[in-house]
Amino acid sequence: MTKNRPLVHFTVCPKDCFGSCSLEVEVGKGKVIKVRGNCNSPVNQGRICVKGKNYPNMVYGPERLLYPLQRIGKRGKDKFKRISWERALDIIYEKLKKLREQYGPESVLYYNRFANLGVVKNCAYSFWYQFGGFTSTYGGLCDSAAQEAIILTYGEVKHNKISDLENSKLIILWGSNPAYTNIHLMHHVNKAVDKGAKLITIDIRENESGSKSNLYLNPRPGTDGCLALGIANQLIESNLIDDNFIDQHTFGFAEFKELVKNYPLDKVSDTTEIPLHKIKSIINYIKESPEYALVCGMGVQRYTNAGQTVRAISLLSALTGSIGKKGCGFYFSDRQAPKLNWPFSPPKPERIRNSIPVAKLASELDNQAAPPVKAVWIEQANPMTSNPNINLLARAINQLDLIVVADLFLTDTARMADIVLPATSMFEYYDLITGYGHSYIQLQQKLIEPPGECKHESEMYRLLGKKFGFNLDYLPENNLSVIEKVISNSNLNTDVDKLKEKPYLHSNYQEIAFSDLKFNTPTQKIEFFSRQTEDKWGETPLPVYRESAENKYSSPEIYNKFPLSLISSHALNKMNSQFSDISILKEEPFIWINPDDAKNRGINDGEKVEVYNERGSLILKTIITKKVPSGIVHTYFGWWYGTHQVNINELIGDYISDMGHGTAFHSCLVEIQKV
Ligand SMILES: Nc1nc2c(c(=O)[nH]1)N[C@H]1C(S)=C(S)[C@@H](COP(=O)(O)OP(=O)(O)OC[C@H]3O[C@@H](n4cnc5c(=O)[nH]c(N)nc54)[C@H](O)[C@@H]3O)O[C@H]1N2
Ligand SMILES: Nc1nc2c(c(=O)[nH]1)N[C@H]1C(S)=C(S)[C@@H](COP(=O)(O)OP(=O)(O)OC[C@H]3O[C@@H](n4cnc5c(=O)[nH]c(N)nc54)[C@H](O)[C@@H]3O)O[C@H]1N2
Ligand SMILES: [Mo]
Numbered sequence: 001m002t003k004n005r006p007l008v009h010f011t012v013c014p015k016d017c018f019g020s021c022s023l024e025v026e027v028g029k030g031k032v033i034k035v036r037g038n039c040n041s042p043v044n045q046g047r048i049c050v051k052g053k054n055y056p057n058m059v060y061g062p063e064r065l066l067y068p069l070q071r072i073g074k075r076g077k078d079k080f081k082r083i084s085w086e087r088a089l090d091i092i093y094e095k096l097k098k099l100r101e102q103y104g105p106e107s108v109l110y111y112n113r114f115a116n117l118g119v120v121k122n123c124a125y126s127f128w129y130q131f132g133g134f135t136s137t138y139g140g141l142c143d144s145a146a147q148e149a150i151i152l153t154y155g156e157v158k159h160n161k162i163s164d165l166e167n168s169k170l171i172i173l174w175g176s177n178p179a180y181t182n183i184h185l186m187h188h189v190n191k192a193v194d195k196g197a198k199l200i201t202i203d204i205r206e207n208e209s210g211s212k213s214n215l216y217l218n219p220r221p222g223t224d225g226c227l228a229l230g231i232a233n234q235l236i237e238s239n240l241i242d243d244n245f246i247d248q249h250t251f252g253f254a255e256f257k258e259l260v261k262n263y264p265l266d267k268v269s270d271t272t273e274i275p276l277h278k279i280k281s282i283i284n285y286i287k288e289s290p291e292y293a294l295v296c297g298m299g300v301q302r303y304t305n306a307g308q309t310v311r312a313i314s315l316l317s318a319l320t321g322s323i324g325k326k327g328c329g330f331y332f333s334d335r336q337a338p339k340l341n342w343p344f345s346p347p348k349p350e351r352i353r354n355s356i357p358v359a360k361l362a363s364e365l366d367n368q369a370a371p372p373v374k375a376v377w378i379e380q381a382n383p384m385t386s387n388p389n390i391n392l393l394a395r396a397i398n399q400l401d402l403i404v405v406a407d408l409f410l411t412d413t414a415r416m417a418d419i420v421l422p423a424t425s426m427f428e429y430y431d432l433i434t435g436y437g438h439s440y441i442q443l444q445q446k447l448i449e450p451p452g453e454c455k456h457e458s459e460m461y462r463l464l465g466k467k468f469g470f471n472l473d474y475l476p477e478n479n480l481s482v483i484e485k486v487i488s489n490s491n492l493n494t495d496v497d498k499l500k501e502k503p504y505l506h507s508n509y510q511e512i513a514f515s516d517l518k519f520n521t522p523t524q525k526i527e528f529f530s531r532q533t534e535d536k537w538g539e540t541p542l543p544v545y546r547e548s549a550e551n552k553y554s555s556p557e558i559y560n561k562f563p564l565s566l567i568s569s570h571a572l573n574k575m576n577s578q579f580s581d582i583s584i585l586k587e588e589p590f591i592w593i594n595p596d597d598a599k600n601r602g603i604n605d606g607e608k609v610e611v612y613n614e615r616g617s618l619i620l621k622t623i624i625t626k627k628v629p630s631g632i633v634h635t636y637f638g639w640w641y642g643t644h645q646v647n648i649n650e651l652i653g654d655y656i657s658d659m660g661h662g663t664a665f666h667s668c669l670v671e672i673q674k675v
Contacts, residue, residue, distance in 0.1 A: 006033050010041075010500065011445040013052055014116040014426050015575050016142070018182035018333070018437025021048050022503060025427065027447050032056050032427050043440055043503055044184055050572065051579050058425065059451070063409050063581045065422040066452025075398055076416050078642075085453060085463065088419050093467040095375065095402045096131070103371035105133035106353040111361075113141065113381035115578065118431030118444060119486050120458065120478060121380065122342035127461035130470040133351025135373055137358040139661020141386060143298050143333065145306035148537075148660030150332055152307075152530045153314050155520030158513040159331040160293075162438065166192045167327035170289035172282075174202045174313060175224060176297020179209035180572045182437060185295065185331070198285055202227070203299065204567055205592070205634050206627035215281055218629050219272040221565045221666055222548035224300045225309035227279070228316055229545055230268030233260035234283045235319050240290060245321030249517055252529020252541070256315070259542045271545075273629075290320035291328040299569065302666040303548035307659030311530070311543035318526045324514040334513075336439035338506050340432055343489040344482075346474045359656040359663035362393035375402035379423070379457060384412035385577040385640045388652040388665060391616050406460060409581055412640045412647065422454040429456040429478045432486055432499075440503035443483065443496065537659040549655050549667040562613045562669040564597065564633045568648045571636035581643045589646045591620040592634040593672065598624045603674055613670045616650030622672075633672065637665075 006028030013021045022041030026034040035055045039046035058064075068088035073079025099107045110128050112121070128134045150157045165171060165188040178186035186209060193199050193212050201210030202217045202224065210216060219227050235241050236257055246253050269276040286292065294317050301310050314330050322328040356364045361383060365373060376397065384390055384397075390412075397403060397416055405417040414420045431444040450456070455463075462475040476482050480496050487495060494504040510516070521527050533539045547554040551565065570576070573585045580586075591611060593603065603609055605624040610617055611633070620635065628634045637648050655664035 009445055009447050010038055011427070011447060012433045012442035013048070014118050014431060014433045014444050015578070016114040016117060017575060018435065019044065019049065019184060020117070020433055020435030020437060020440070020442065021052060022442060023048065023052065025447055030448055032059055032448055041503065043438060043442070047183060047187060049183055050585070051575055054579065054582060054585060055427070057582050057584060058579065059427060061582055064451065065408055065410060065420065066454060067422060068453065069420040071418045076394070078410070078415055080420065085455070088421065089464050089467060092402070092404055092419055093464060097468070099374050099401070100132065103374060105131055105349070105351050106135045107371040107374040108134050109356070109365070109373045109376040110134040110136055111376055111378045111381060111383065115380040116426055116431070117435060118433050119340040119342055120429070120431040120482065123344070123458040123461055123475065124379065125342070126344050126346060126474040127465055127470070129346045129349055130465065130468070130474065133349045133353070135353045135355060135368065137356045137361060138354050139357045139359055139656070141358055141663045143301065143662070145657035145660035145662030146296070146298065146301040146310040146332055149307040149310035150314055152521070152533050152659070153311050153527055154330070154514070157333055157335045158510070159334050160326070160329045160513050161511040162188050164326055164512065165189055165293055166195065168192050168197050168293040169327065170198045170200070170285055170292035172200045172202065172292060172294045173209055174294060174296045175300030176295050177203070177207045177209050177299070177569060178295070181297070181570050184437065198289070200282060200285060204632055205629070208572070215278065215285065217274050217278055217282065219274055221567060221632060222303040222305060222309070222551065223272040225305060225312040225543060226263060226268055226271045226545040227274065228312035229260050229263040229543070230265055230279060231282060231286070232256070232312070232316060232319055233263050234265060235286065236260065238283065238287070240283070240287050241319045242290070242321030246319070249519070249525055250318050251523040251525040251527045255542055256528035259544065263545070286320065291322045291325060293328055293331060294322070295331040299666070301657065301662060302664060304655050304657055304664045304667050305546050305548045306657035306662050306664065307537065308539060308543045308546065311533070312545070315526070315528055315543065318528070323526070324512065324517050326512060329513060333436035334439050335436055336509050337434040337441055338490060338492065340434060340441070340486055341489045343485045344474045344476055346471065357656055357661045359388065359661060360654045361387055362389035362396060362654045365393070365396040366399055374400060376400055377404045378413055379406040382407070382411045382413045382577045384416060385638065385647055385649060388649055388663060389615060389654040390647060391650045392654070406457060408454070410642060411577065412642055415642060421460055422452065424450045424454050424456040428454065430480055430483050432483055439509050440505050441492065442503045443499035445500070446478070533659065539658055549664060550653065550669045551667070555669070558669050562671045563631070564670050564672060565631060565666070566611070566651060566668045566670045567632060567634045567666050568637040568652070569634065571638055574636070574638040577638040577640060580638050580640055586643065589620050589639045589644050590623050590635065592623050592625050592628045594628050594630040594632070595624050595626060596630045597633070598622065601672060601674065603672070608675050609672045610675050611651065611670050611672050613651055615653060618646045618648070618650065619675060620646060633670065
């Protein structure tokens with residue numbers, strides 16, 4: 001064997017994505033050379049996305065931060081100087097210590113998200129618990145509304161093994177764009193369609209997944225709950241339901257049946273703006289294949305009425321007994337993997353103030369009293385791009401005494417920082433990954449040394465913990481013995497050597513979700529009527545439809561000035577805001593607009609337009625297309641000022657969803673004009 005031949009290693013992509021792909025990585029001379037999908041893995045059989053293939057460009061790109069930085073100019077103005085780790089940590093230590101003395105530990109906001117999934121990221125709590133407490137956020141930017149709705153309804157969030165989609169005769173993609181966001185699921189949808197399955201797509205626009213659809217429904221944004229209740233009413237009236245299944249495995253059907261009588265098809269057609277014949281058509285498809293697969297995405301739950309919407313949609317599967325069998329089921333995400341326990345957790349302090357819903361960070365950050373928030377430590381997150389209402393957020397963040405950001409890049413958030421700490425990429429540390437597109441647990445391997453002076457969070461906290469005199473047993477170095485301890489602490493029947501060879505699937509995993517027809521709800525049944533929904537969220541126990549915020553019915557005064565609904569989906573070549581700065585994946589920011597809306601405003605294809613409302617204004621290139629109906633403009637989120645001079649999220653208000661404390665990114669009205 002030649003000495004310098006690259007070695008192939010296996011690892012996993014830890015990004016916040018359905019994929020959690022198993023990767024084959026060529027490493028030579030201490031560098032990552034090539035990244036491929038692992039062909040032998042049951043997880044992805046060799047498939048990976050364009051971002052995965054571009055990892056070497058991310059790891060070695062000129063954009064990567066290599067040294068700690070200290071701000072020298074005004075906040076957000078990109079003026080930084082290189083400093084040593086010793087200096088950076090000293091500055092942070094002095095400031096944090098003072099704030100804790102003067103105001104208490106709650107004056108520090110510890111803000112994290114899930115840029116990279118993984119149990120080892122819990123090392124942060126090993127530090128912050130010893131700090132004596134902190135302020136934190138609750139709820140989610142992502143799918144917390146839908147998750148809560150599904151747990152209330154089914155007791156658990158899980159679905160069949162995705163290859164089972166190939167047994168389906170009918171697949172409905174509902175507010176989901178797997179061709180971009182869940183490529184493995186899409187692979188099986190395509191195979192099912194090749195084998196003759198019918199495909200129905202329900203989306204506010206013609207998305208990238210629905211080109212082979214037999215039927216396309218375009219509801220007015222945020223009205224999917226109404227559509228679901230209308231379909232339910234028709235299925236019940238036409239006696240297309242499974243009475244036996246309903247009797248044995250559901251709760252509250254009689255009340256639900258009464259509720260849906262309020263949703264006759266003509267009214268539903270008016271509310272959703274879907275032509276009547278198309279709604280009738282979907283009923284016919286369900287009549288032909290009452291056991292079908294319903295794939296619900298996150299698009300439908302980025303509204304203020306998110307939870308009830310997802311309750312209503314998910315209940316359709318129960319009506320026809322389309323649960324717990326091959327070829328059918330309700331797909332949202334698969335969270336069957338056992339919980340991984342972090343074995344290095346110090347006692348939890350009492351002074352953890354869980355007081356800011358993440359959806360409302362912009363308006364709540366400077367609303368905290370006794371003590372006010374004075375400092376923030378941000379890691380694994382890019383709130384200045386990915387959160388709503390970022391102009392307001394910038395003002396709130398700007399008032400803080402200390403902003404620390406740990407990231408790999410000088411993001412819009414890092415540009416606001418006083419101290420920037422360069423973090424490691426996923427090839428530079430060990431972790432154990434559970435995802436939500438499948439239930440395997442996989443080993444993330446350290447394959448290369450961090451470039452420059454980049455450090456994994458565990459080391460940042462260990463060094464800072466030393467200054468505070470914390471117990472370092474809780475702050476171990478990142479190595480394989482940490483992973484072994486996680487494995488034994490989580491009762492997994494595997495070990496590091498086995499995980500290097502193949503992913504781990506626990507023995508209770510169900511290939512066909514709910515095949516035992518056990519539902520972990522208070523009634524042990526699928527709940528049409530959910531008392532918990534009322535007790536926990538003050539919502540009606542039945543999934544009543546209500547208009548979401550910022551639309552023509554709920555806020556006519558806003559609509560008169562800003563008559564277009566802005567929808568911002570997830571992009572093919574970005575992972576949320578990540579990869580936005582990788583040169584070869586860059587694009588000119590654009591917005592889709594319907595030909596009628598463009599004509600009314602004298603806008604031509606390819607022209608720059610101003611997109612604006614009372615929260616902000618930005619310039620985008622138009623793409624005039626019938627793929628988006630009149631009254632809606634569509635774009636993808638994740639461009640930032642530092643790379644593209646725009647950020648969609650300055651237009652978006654910080655509304656919260658009806659349950660799960662989710663973020664209503666799509667409850668947003670704008671206007672467009674020529675520039
Ligand atoms: N390539 C890529 N993959 C990703 C990500 C990424 O950024 N890029 N992000 C990952 C993460 S964090 C997430 S949460 C998932 C998200 O993955 P998806 O669930 O696919 O979510 P979205 O892209 O938000 O929205 C899906 C679709 O919902 C539609 N939609 C919006 N509003 C409505 C509505 O009111 N009704 C209906 N019926 N449809 C509507 C949109 O037009 C869009 O086509 O993807 C994950 N995978
Ligand atoms: N308009 C609009 N906004 C949305 C959405 C939408 O559909 N429309 N979707 C929402 C959704 S679903 C999500 S999940 C959120 C995502 O929002 P965030 O959770 O904030 O995720 P990212 O924007 O990807 O930012 C992650 C940051 O962490 C950095 N990073 C990566 N790996 C590491 C690491 O190991 N350590 C550290 N310290 N940093 C790391 C990355 O470089 C990046 O800057 O965005 C939400 N925002
Ligand atoms: Mo997400």
